[in-house]
Amino acid sequence: MTARLTARELTLRYGDRVVSARLTLDVPDGAFTAIVGPNACGKSTLLRAFVRLLKPADGQVTLDDRDVTAYPTKALARSLGFLPQDPVAPEDIRVRQLVARGRFPHQSLLSTWSAADEDAVTAAMEAAGVEDLADRPVHQLSGGQRQRTWIAVVLAQDTPYLLLDEPTSFLDITHQYQLLELLGGLRDQGRTVIAVLHDINQACRYADHLVAMKEGRIVAEGAAADIVDAVLLKEVFELPCVVVPDPVTGTPMVVPLPGASS
Amino acid sequence: MSALVLRGGPVSVRVERRTVVLTAVLLTLIAGVGLLGLSYGATWSSPAKVFDALSGGRGGVVIREWRLPRVAAALLFGAALGIAGAIFQNITRNPMGSPDIIGLDAGAYTGALVAITVLSGTSVQLAVGSVLGGAVAAAAVYLLSLGGGLSGLRLVVIGIAVNAILMALNSWIVLRADLEVAIAAVGWSAGSLNGVDWSDVRLPFGIIGLLLVAMVVRSQALHQDALGTELAVTTGVGVDRLRLQLVVIGVGLTATVTAVAGPIAFIALAAPQIGRRLAKAPGVPLLPAALTGALLLQGADLVAQMLLAPVSLPVGVVTTAIGGCYLIWLLTKEVRRP
Numbered sequence: 170m171t172a173r174l175t176a177r178e179l180t181l182r183y184g185d186r187v188v189s190a191r192l193t194l195d196v197p198d199g200a201f202t203a204i205v206g207p208n209a210c211g212k213s214t215l216l217r218a219f220v221r222l223l224k225p226a227d228g229q230v231t232l233d234d235r236d237v238t239a240y241p242t243k244a245l246a247r248s249l250g251f252l253p254q255d256p257v258a259p260e261d262i263r264v265r266q267l268v269a270r271g272r273f274p275h276q277s278l279l280s281t282w283s284a285a286d287e288d289a290v291t292a293a294m295e296a297a298g299v300e301d302l303a304d305r306p307v308h309q310l311s312g313g314q315r316q317r318t319w320i321a322v323v324l325a326q327d328t329p330y331l332l333l334d335e336p337t338s339f340l341d342i343t344h345q346y347q348l349l350e351l352l353g354g355l356r357d358q359g360r361t362v363i364a365v366l367h368d369i370n371q372a373c374r375y376a377d378h379l380v381a382m383k384e385g386r387i388v389a390e391g392a393a394a395d396i397v398d399a400v401l402l403k404e405v406f407e408l409p410c411v412v413v414p415d416p417v418t419g420t421p422m423v424v425p426l427p428g429a430s431s
Numbered sequence: 432m433s434a435l436v437l438r439g440g441p442v443s444v445r446v447e448r449r450t451v452v453l454t455a456v457l458l459t460l461i462a463g464v465g466l467l468g469l470s471y472g473a474t475w476s477s478p479a480k481v482f483d484a485l486s487g488g489r490g491g492v493v494i495r496e497w498r499l500p501r502v503a504a505a506l507l508f509g510a511a512l513g514i515a516g517a518i519f520q521n522i523t524r525n526p527m528g529s530p531d532i533i534g535l536d537a538g539a540y541t542g543a544l545v546a547i548t549v550l551s552g553t554s555v556q557l558a559v560g561s562v563l564g565g566a567v568a569a570a571a572v573y574l575l576s577l578g579g580g581l582s583g584l585r586l587v588v589i590g591i592a593v594n595a596i597l598m599a600l601n602s603w604i605v606l607r608a609d610l611e612v613a614i615a616a617v618g619w620s621a622g623s624l625n626g627v628d629w630s631d632v633r634l635p636f637g638i639i640g641l642l643l644v645a646m647v648v649r650s651q652a653l654h655q656d657a658l659g660t661e662l663a664v665t666t667g668v669g670v671d672r673l674r675l676q677l678v679v680i681g682v683g684l685t686a687t688v689t690a691v692a693g694p695i696a697f698i699a700l701a702a703p704q705i706g707r708r709l710a711k712a713p714g715v716p717l718l719p720a721a722l723t724g725a726l727l728l729q730g731a732d733l734v735a736q737m738l739l740a741p742v743s744l745p746v747g748v749v750t751t752a753i754g755g756c757y758l759i760w761l762l763t764k765e766v767r768r769p
Contacts, residue, residue, distance in 0.1 A: 220665045246667030253665075259657040262713030269445075273655045274667035278648060282436055282445035326666060 171198050174219065174249075174330060174361065178228035181214050181385075188214045189385035191228065196330075196378075201356040202363045203376035207406055211385040212365045213254065213334050219363070220251040220332055232330075246274035250328035254335050256319055258307040264318050265303040268294055271325030293324035296351060312339040320348065324355075331355065333364040337371070349375045369406075373397055373420045381405045397421040450718070453710050457722040461506065464729045468502040469494055471736060500629045503636075504691065505729040505746070508624075509698055511639045511684040513706065513724020514646060516699030517715045518681040521653055522674060523586055526715075527761060529700040530565075530685040533590020536694035537597035538568025539686040540620070543693075544604045548612055554634055554690070561690035565682040568593060622695030622747025624732050635687045642683045643721075649676055650717055657714040695747045697754020698724050698731075700761075 172195035181189045188211045196202055196219075204212045217223040219230055221237050230237045237245060250271075258267055271293065272286045294300040297320045302310065307318060316339045323331060331352070337345040345368075352362045353375055366372040372379055373393035380390045383405045389396040398421070402408050408425055415422040433448045469481045476484070476494060484491025485499070516529040530536055542564020546556040572593050576586040605616045646653075652673050656663045663670050688695065705727075706719025728746065731753070735744040 217661075222661055222664055242664070242669045243667035246665060249665065251661070251665035253659075253661040256662055257659045259654075259714035261707075261711060266713055270655060270658060270662075271666065273651070276651065278651070279441055280443045281651060282438075283443040284438065286443075287436075322662075 180227035200377040203372035206382035250326040271322040297321035509725035509728025510721040512698040513702035513720040515684040517703035517720035534594035539565035539689035557690040561686035565686035619693040621745040622693040623745035
């Protein structure tokens with residue numbers, strides 16, 4: 170698999186606290202990459218560096234061999250779409266209006282609502298299953314509906330790369346799987362999906378490429394079937410467990426052992 | 432919710448029907464209070480006489496040279512203050528983060544006072560002094576609230592404190608000034624349009640016009656910024672540059688108005704929020720803020736002229752009386768907010 174989006178020798182830090190040092194990652198193109206790891210292992214930080222929200226202290230993130238910081242802001246936003254963990258909606262905004270905000274990188278001073286904008290917004294709302302909520306104020310929605318609305322915002326941005334920070338949080342189990350199926354479908358259409366996921370079993374099941382992180386380092390990466398075993402889980406999550414094949418997909422499934430939390 | 436979509440060639444735009452209707456209604460009301468302002472004076476003029484004067488008829492000197500600049504100033508300054516308020520309320524994400532509350536008016540007025548007491552007080556000196564004063568006040572508020580970020584109550588509370596200090600400083604400057612200068616300054620300290628004529632407003636109108644054009648160019652990015660820094664950046668807004676530009680525009684508008692009319696309080700605070708509620712639009716929309724500001728200031732100026740006629744009150748007295756009540760209501764609501 171080829172990579173157009175890469176992190177090269179990346180050192181990331183907040184103030185004096187170094188999160189990652191000399192981290193290198195090639196994001197396989199047209200694949201679903203899941204980043205897993207314990208809390209505060211630097212998954213979100215890495216994602217933020219990819220979308221230029223965090224300036225690397227050293228090293229670089231490149232897209233098509235060009236440093237992402239060298240792209241004009243709007244041009245990069247037409248390539249990389251990002252959904253943060255806890256986005257805020259402007260007061261009194263309705264679902265359709267919020268989803269339309271995803272079109273900003275495609276708009277100009279004179280063109281703020283082209284036919285392409287309208288089609289992309291409609292398609293994004295349908296894909297995320299929020300078309301029936303189009304005229305509802307976002308603040309009145311349930312947590313799950315709101316999360317799906319945000320997904321639609323990023324889909325409307327219509328980027329070849331989708332980076333999502335824990336997109337399944339706030340969703341019930343049905344909607345979690347619907348979202349993962351949706352992301353899988355987008356990958357099948359040729360888009361590159363990079364998601365930070367909490368649930369290791371979901372990550373194993375849906376991701377083509379799994380990246381396991383701990384303390385800012387990449388401990389292992391590759392297809393889930395090749396890398397996920399009890400040894401890795403012990404190392405990354407400090408979780409005693411057995412790994413069995415998922416009865417439906419055959420992908421690795423993690424079953425924690427009793428007394429694992431102690 | 433219905434919307435109008437206009438497309439032709441490279442141009443495309445979507446407008447909520449409610450915004451179109453609201454704009455038409457506000458423009459009609461503005462035309463009404465504007466006409467009233469042109470008719471009102473020591474002697475009432477009939478609308479026919481006003482139109483005759485506007486089209487250059489004889490005997491229209493009072494209307495053209497006295498009333499018209501005052502009405503034009505009230506409308507344009509009101510719109511400028513409304514926009515400035517909307518800018519800062521958007522940046523701070525707080526309905527109280529408006530330039531008159533966080534000390535920018537007071538700072539601009541300090542600059543203007545220095546220009547008339549230390550220098551000779553020409554209109555260019557006043558304009559430059561006001562802009563510098565407003566910019567210094569904005570920088571002070573920003574630096575003092577660093578760590579708390581641009582948003583939130585922290586910046587507002589620090590702004591209120593800076594405002595109080597600057598008002599005290601302004602009083603001190605007036606007390607120390609020569610009697611003549613002090614009398615001129617006091618009449619103006621509440622914010623007043625009394626005696627405004629064309630020579631006072633030509634330069635400010637030009638500056639405000641340029642700043643409003645700049646604002647139109649950046650308005651979409653301003654609204655995109657309301658999604659929060661993360662999504663604003665990843666959807667293509669250069670937020671650092673945008674926010675700097677917005678602060679420059681907001682301070683420029685506030686200071687330009689203050690240089691001519693003194694610190695007219697509460698228009699910038701109230702107009703954007705009234706406009707937002709009328710338009711039912713997301714965030715703090717700019718056009719309703721501008722139109723509401725123009726309507727409020729011209730309306731307040733009419734009240735100021737009529738209340739104790741023939742004595743004309745400073746318009747700031749009226750806006751402060753009305754706006755003060757609004758601020759109390761807003762404060763009680765904000766403090767209760769989690």
